[in-house]
Amino acid sequence: MTHVVRYETSGDVRVGVLDAGAVRPVPGVASMGELLARDLAEARAAVEGAAGQRAVPVGEVRLLAPVDGLTEVWASGVTYERSMDARVEESMTQDIYTRVYLAERPELFFKSVAWRVVTDGEPIAVRPDSALTVPEPELAAVVTATAEVFGYTVCDDVSSRDIEGENPLYLPQAKVYAGSCALAPGIRPAWEVADPAALGISLRVVRAGATAFEGSTSTARMRRSVPDLVAHLVRAQDFPAGAVLSTGTGIVPGLDFTLLDGDVVEVTVEEVGTLRNPVVGVAVARSRALAAAR
Template sequence: MTHIVRYESGGQVRVGVLDGGAVRPVPRVETMAGLLGRDLASARSAVEAAAGEPAVPVDEVVLLPPVDGLTEVWASGVTYERSMDARVEESQVQDVYSRVYAAERPELFLKSVAWRVVTDGEPIAVRPDSAVTVPEPELAAVVTATAEVFGYTVCDDVSSRDIEGENPLYLPQAKIYAGSCALAPGIRPAWEVPDPAALAIDVRVTRDGATAFEGSTTTARMRRSVPELVDHLVAAQDFPAGAVLSTGTGIVPDLDFTLREGDVVEVAVEQVGTLTNPVGSLEAARAAGARRVPA
């Protein structure tokens, strides 16, 4: 399975292609933002040129979050019926979610800037002022500056359900904080995923060695297509360094479940990849992002 990755080797951060346990650098591409700043044809050509580069075993490099520079991560809400049902259950303003689910315009919101994103093995977190925090396993589309889908990755859109449920205007606080956005390190090329509308998504939360929560869904249950969501994302603004757009969750635990520090969250998206994160302290999540603050 081929993935485009960011990685550190010998103190240098590169963009490369991971395939068969080895990474090959993408020639003349310094950053992922630079790659996503191209049109799809040019970006694909650059990726395919890596085949002629020398390979480095993946266990000799450090895989990094798949975004950098000015690339933003956005997210979609209430794109699955299960998500609508859960939001209605938790919210004191219930009608707003059923209306969004049925509306022509989707709910889209900024989730994270690149330097705050954590990746596989790094800590996600629970806000200390939240009583109900859950993982939200999602397929994420990686979009070029020309609004073309370059690839897909795995996202955990960690969310404080009780804060959002108290008032929909609290959504930024429920959704955007240190350790709330995790992306798998690899981007699966779009040209190798024939049908993103038919992918299985699974999540498992392990606590003290036992399964505390697990669930499954499929992107076939999404009310909106990836192209539709991308069209709304780019309708009124530009993304010169591309963007990542998470497409919403169809797996929501009951309200009596919340993540706890020490849990481990595993997300898998068929044909795309996997993502595993421990639930750490807010301070640990802050530190993970702070290591990547732009100079």
């Protein structure tokens, strides 16, 4: 599979194309935000221009989160029936989740700035004031500044279910904290994904070497389409360096499950990629995020 990636080599950060175990730089592109600032045709032409560049084995570079600069990560909620059921189960104000599931307008919320995003192998976290934290495996659409879908990646929209369930106005605290947003390093070009509405998604949580939870779903079970979600995202604001929009989860563990320090979460989206992250406490995630910001 071909992926567009950010990577570090010899101290330099570049944008490249990963294919068959090797990375080729995208010529004339200094950052992912710069690439996503272009329209889809221009961005695709730039990516295809990597074919003539010198390849470097992927083992000789460090893959980074696929966002930088002013690119924002947003997310969608209650786009699957299972997500609606889970929100109703956990919430003290149950009817709002049924209403938003059926409404024309989707639930969209800000998730992360670029510098807080972690990628494959880096830690996600549980809040110290949450007793019920879960991974939320999702297909994420990578959108250009012209509101066109450039590609897809894997997102883990880590969430504190008990905080959101206590009061919907606590959603930002349940969803936005250090270690709460993970994206796979590779962006699968949209022109290589035949049908984003028919992709299998799987989740596995490993604890002490054994499977503590696993589940699967398909984007075919989404009530809303990716174009519809993107249209609502850009309806009243601009994204000059593009955006990543995670499309919601259809896999939610029961109320008897929570992530623990030491767990490993693995999310796979068919035709897109796999994302693996160890689970830590927020203190560790905060230190890592601050170090990355410097």
